[in-house]
Amino acid sequence: METRNIKAEIESKIHDPILRSNLENFSQQYPAARAKAYANVADIDELRDDLRDMKQYSVAHVEELADEFQTSLEQRGGKVFRAKDGDELKKILLKICQENDVHNIVKSKSMATEEIRLNDYLEEQGLRVKETDLGEWMLSVAGQHPSHMVMPAIHLNRNQCAKFFSDELKEDIPSDIPFMVQTARRVLRKEFLNADMGISGANFGIAENGAIGLVTNEGNGRIVTTIPPIHVIIMGYEKLIPKTSDASKIMRLLPRNGTGQRMVSYLTLVDGPTPIIREKNGEMVEENKKVYAILLDNGRLKAAHDPVMKEVYQCVRCASCLNVCPIWSTVGGNVYGHIYSGGIGAILTGLLNGLDEFSQFSDLCIGCRRCTTVCPGKINIPDLIQELRNRQVAKKGLSFPEKMIFQKIMTNRKVFHSLLRAASLGQKPVKSGKFIRNLPLFFAKMTEGRSLPAIADKPFRDRAEKLLQNNPANPKMRIAFFSGCNLDFVFPETGESVVKVLQDIGAEVIYPQEQNCCGKPIIGAGDLDTARRLAKQNIAALEATNADYVIAACPTCAETLEQTYKELFKDDKVWLERAEKLSKKLKEFSSFVEQIYADNGRLKNTAGKERITYHDSCHMRRSLGIYKEPRELLKSAPGYEFVEMTGADQCCGMAGSFGMKYADLSIQLLNRKLKNIKESGATTVAVACPACMMQIGGGIDKMAPNIKIKHIADILAENLGDN
Amino acid sequence: MKKICHEWQKYLDKGFIDKNYWPAFKENALAAAVELHEIKTYDEALPIINKVIAAADAEKIGAVNGEDYPELQAVYNNLGQQYQVYTDKFTIAKNAPSIDIGISTAEFGVGETGSVCVDNYAYEARLVSMLPAINIVFMNKNNIVDTMTEAFEILEQVFDRGYTGFVTGPSRTSDIERVLTLGVHGPSRLILMAVDKTE
Numbered sequence: 012m013e014t015r016n017i018k019a020e021i022e023s024k025i026h027d028p029i030l031r032s033n034l035e036n037f038s039q040q041y042p043a044a045r046a047k048a049y050a051n052v053a054d055i056d057e058l059r060d061d062l063r064d065m066k067q068y069s070v071a072h073v074e075e076l077a078d079e080f081q082t083s084l085e086q087r088g089g090k091v092f093r094a095k096d097g098d099e100l101k102k103i104l105l106k107i108c109q110e111n112d113v114h115n116i117v118k119s120k121s122m123a124t125e126e127i128r129l130n131d132y133l134e135e136q137g138l139r140v141k142e143t144d145l146g147e148w149m150l151s152v153a154g155q156h157p158s159h160m161v162m163p164a165i166h167l168n169r170n171q172c173a174k175f176f177s178d179e180l181k182e183d184i185p186s187d188i189p190f191m192v193q194t195a196r197r198v199l200r201k202e203f204l205n206a207d208m209g210i211s212g213a214n215f216g217i218a219e220n221g222a223i224g225l226v227t228n229e230g231n232g233r234i235v236t237t238i239p240p241i242h243v244i245i246m247g248y249e250k251l252i253p254k255t256s257d258a259s260k261i262m263r264l265l266p267r268n269g270t271g272q273r274m275v276s277y278l279t280l281v282d283g284p285t286p287i288i289r290e291k292n293g294e295m296v297e298e299n300k301k302v303y304a305i306l307l308d309n310g311r312l313k314a315a316h317d318p319v320m321k322e323v324y325q326c327v328r329c330a331s332c333l334n335v336c337p338i339w340s341t342v343g344g345n346v347y348g349h350i351y352s353g354g355i356g357a358i359l360t361g362l363l364n365g366l367d368e369f370s371q372f373s374d375l376c377i378g379c380r381r382c383t384t385v386c387p388g389k390i391n392i393p394d395l396i397q398e399l400r401n402r403q404v405a406k407k408g409l410s411f412p413e414k415m416i417f418q419k420i421m422t423n424r425k426v427f428h429s430l431l432r433a434a435s436l437g438q439k440p441v442k443s444g445k446f447i448r449n450l451p452l453f454f455a456k457m458t459e460g461r462s463l464p465a466i467a468d469k470p471f472r473d474r475a476e477k478l479l480q481n482n483p484a485n486p487k488m489r490i491a492f493f494s495g496c497n498l499d500f501v502f503p504e505t506g507e508s509v510v511k512v513l514q515d516i517g518a519e520v521i522y523p524q525e526q527n528c529c530g531k532p533i534i535g536a537g538d539l540d541t542a543r544r545l546a547k548q549n550i551a552a553l554e555a556t557n558a559d560y561v562i563a564a565c566p567t568c569a570e571t572l573e574q575t576y577k578e579l580f581k582d583d584k585v586w587l588e589r590a591e592k593l594s595k596k597l598k599e600f601s602s603f604v605e606q607i608y609a610d611n612g613r614l615k616n617t618a619g620k621e622r623i624t625y626h627d628s629c630h631m632r633r634s635l636g637i638y639k640e641p642r643e644l645l646k647s648a649p650g651y652e653f654v655e656m657t658g659a660d661q662c663c664g665m666a667g668s669f670g671m672k673y674a675d676l677s678i679q680l681l682n683r684k685l686k687n688i689k690e691s692g693a694t695t696v697a698v699a700c701p702a703c704m705m706q707i708g709g710g711i712d713k714m715a716p717n718i719k720i721k722h723i724a725d726i727l728a729e730n731l732g733d734n
Numbered sequence: 735m736k737k738i739c740h741e742w743q744k745y746l747d748k749g750f751i752d753k754n755y756w757p758a759f760k761e762n763a764l765a766a767a768v769e770l771h772e773i774k775t776y777d778e779a780l781p782i783i784n785k786v787i788a789a790a791d792a793e794k795i796g797a798v799n800g801e802d803y804p805e806l807q808a809v810y811n812n813l814g815q816q817y818q819v820y821t822d823k824f825t826i827a828k829n830a831p832s833i834d835i836g837i838s839t840a841e842f843g844v845g846e847t848g849s850v851c852v853d854n855y856a857y858e859a860r861l862v863s864m865l866p867a868i869n870i871v872f873m874n875k876n877n878i879v880d881t882m883t884e885a886f887e888i889l890e891q892v893f894d895r896g897y898t899g900f901v902t903g904p905s906r907t908s909d910i911e912r913v914l915t916l917g918v919h920g921p922s923r924l925i926l927m928a929v930d931k932t933e
């Protein structure tokens with residue numbers, strides 16, 4: 012495995028203006044294009060469920076399907092091989108080439124062959140191999156790798172393309188796009204007509220009849236499978252589906268999601284040997300082609316039997332998870348593994364090439380979960396990445412500073428909190444870079460483009476006692492407040508607002524001092540044992556309050572307490588039960604309050620002077636599914652007029668330790684967010700997440716000081732008067 | 735001509751096709767850059783084809799599947815009086831690289847996407863529909879199914895071996911700066927003659 016300097020690679024991508032503007036334009040246009048393609052579909056989710064179910068069935072029966080596919084194709088006159096890895100596949104293919112005296116090969120897109128670097132090998136063996144997809148052909152000429160599974164050359168501009176054309180054809184090709192396309196047609200047509208073997212991938216392989224389906228817009232897939240007398244299909248086991256009718260489950264989603272088309276130009280279905288007519292000894296003769304299929308394993312069968320990772324079989328390689336990914340759309344696909352990019356690419360690289368390679372870029376997933384809202388196969392990409400991280404930690408352990416911070420400091424609440432207090436005074440140990448990055452949040456000193464708030468002089472926990480004296484005399488309910496580190500140590504005033512709002516709706520609020528960090532940063536780093544220790548402390552502290560509800564005003568804490576604790580204890584009956592009890596009581600602040608305001612008739616649309624917009628936190632919107640309630644609260648907040656901004660649900664770039672480790676990249680996401688806020692015309696931006704408040708607040712401070720940022724709790728508290 | 739199925743109509747008539755799917759088909763086909771002509775008889779295609787030939791300055795035409803449709807064969811014969819029209823599979827194969835216009839047939843259309851399903855088991859059918867810059871396709875206008883789900887239900891019944899699939903507009907690429915360009919490997923024009931024989 013080559014060791015890469017991912018940070019340096021990212022740095023160069025951030026400063027590549029061609030790449031940046033191509034990606035920026037594309038990611039802006041993509042959501043509307045996709046929506047338009049789906050406009051004539053009643054229920055997208057139903058189609059996604061159908062696809063997921065079909066693929067889940069397929070992976071559960073993958074060996075049977077492979078056997079059936081083999082029998083079907085061989086009955087029809089084809090020959091099927093299985094290759095356990097790239098080396099084996101190359102041997103099989105070389106033998107086919109030698110037996111048939113093959114010299115010239117044309118290929119249509121096959122990611123499995125890119126994965127094993129087949130072309131390099133065939134060329135070493137003295138064979139002529141030509142990619143025929145225009146983008147792939149240009150990249151192969153340029154010696155580059157695809158940066159996207161569907162649009163391989165999206166990182167290039169026309170001048171760069173013209174240069175590759177000119178170099179390859181040894182003539183001067185102008186950078187006129189139609190001219191270049193016609194040139195490619197002319198040049199590649201010759202290759203098609205001279206080829207004695209066509210190699211294709213498959214978008215699916217049908218077990219019941221041995222057919223494959225090929226999706227192309229250019230039509231190269233059809234010519235590759237028509238003209239050369241030999242056709243070799245190279246495909247991974249994940250492409251196998253049971254029946255012909257199952258193909259429609261893929262085809263109703265793949266083009267819409269992949270390219271915003273209701274259908275691609277060509278869906279080609281080939282089943283067994285088909286006739287060709289060619290000249291032999293001066294005479295035209297009709298005969299059948301030879302058809303071979305090679306099923307590539309290369310880690311796939313192991314994944315099929317992995318209870319968690321088998322989910323990757325649901326992927327149809329539409330690449331829409333890249334199209335909506337804030338990281339991909341900032342730095343492109345080349346910073347990931349060499350073939351598969353984006354979050355799903357990180358996972359596939361981990362499964363096919365091993366965890367060490369995966370771990371080099373595994374933290375480029377910031378867990379914003381936008382991909383999960385579009386993935387046709389409904390793959391929980393961030394969760395699979397997290398699972399691989401956990402495995403890597405279980406295998407390799409944590410780095411030394413992480414280990415010390417997580418296991419020695421954070422699990423010991425008193426030590427941890429006294430360190431945080433020390434930080435507010437700017438005292439030492441907390442100032443070292445490594446230490447800072449691994450803390451839940453806020454410490455890093457970042458000056459460029461963003462300022463980070465200081466640790467408050469007096470944390471919320473020291474203010475709680477006085478505040479709780481204002482609890483109502485005849486409370487309607489008993490609420491335990493889980494502040495999380497951010498509201499406790501960075502934004503204690505917001506913590507106060509939360510309490511005031513809750514008291515105002517008649518709640519007796521309790522603040523258990525024994526509560527600790529929810530554990531999210533530790534879970535994210537994959538140290539689940541330590542996370543369990545923290546979880547136990549919190550569960551015990553909250554149980555002791557005997558509250559009716561537990562309220563968190565930080566969506567990450569809410570998600571961790573409500574969902575993740577149950578997963579942490581899935582093998583521990585006693586603690587699982589306690590985690591489930593907590594989960595039932597856990598409520599996210601803004602949705603909880605909105606419900607009560609609605610019941611009490613306190614939601615009345617107002618039109619105040621101050622324009623206010625709302626930023627959706629990724630966790631709030633996509634993990635908790637809460638986005639209507641905060642807007643309802645803002646619309647009825649006296650003094651404000653609510654306006655929507657574009658891209659309200661796009662990640663602000665904070666995303667836990669990511670924001671620290673890849674500060675420059677994080678700033679790029681932040682800038683996009685700031686631009687949208689400014690363009691909305693709002694002078695206040697509301698959030699329901701303290702981490703977003705920190706990130707966006709830091710950006711505003713530097714770049715748009717006239718805009719204010721407030722947590723929803725602060726806005727609600729403003730309207731309570733001075734009680 | 736070799737086909738994966740010689741009685742498509744029998745399967746289509748099992749409740750899959752409906753005139754009501756035509757408007758959706760038309761909208762989606764046009765959106766996919768299909769050049770659509772609604773005609774009542776095969777002859778009506780002649781003047782249209784003549785214009786296409788003239789505009790493209792075409793000399794050689796490859797035309798398939800006349801044997802299944804006598805009226806289509808009549809069109810081929812008619813064109814043959816003025817132009818070089820190859821209908822024999824060996825001659826088509828021999829001349830394929832220099833054919834200017836290919837004429838072929840489709841079995842049915844899909845309303846949801848504007849696609850046409852083509853039965854291309856025969857080598858010559860694949861050549862005339864993929865190599866020339868222009869592909870003219872004849873289809874029964876009444877053979878439209880609702881969605882890809884129904885389309886594949888039909889295929890499940892008829893597709894046992896061979897070569898078939900769906901064509902949705904001309905060959906296209908957006909690989910350079912995402913600028914849509916037609917006719918990269920296959921035809922740059924897909925002209926669909928939808929023949930409504932019921933009226």
Ligand code: SF4
Nearest residue numbers: 326327329330332386
């Ligand atoms: S993971 Fe989902 S969204 Fe991403 S390429 Fe695969 S199918 Fe498409």
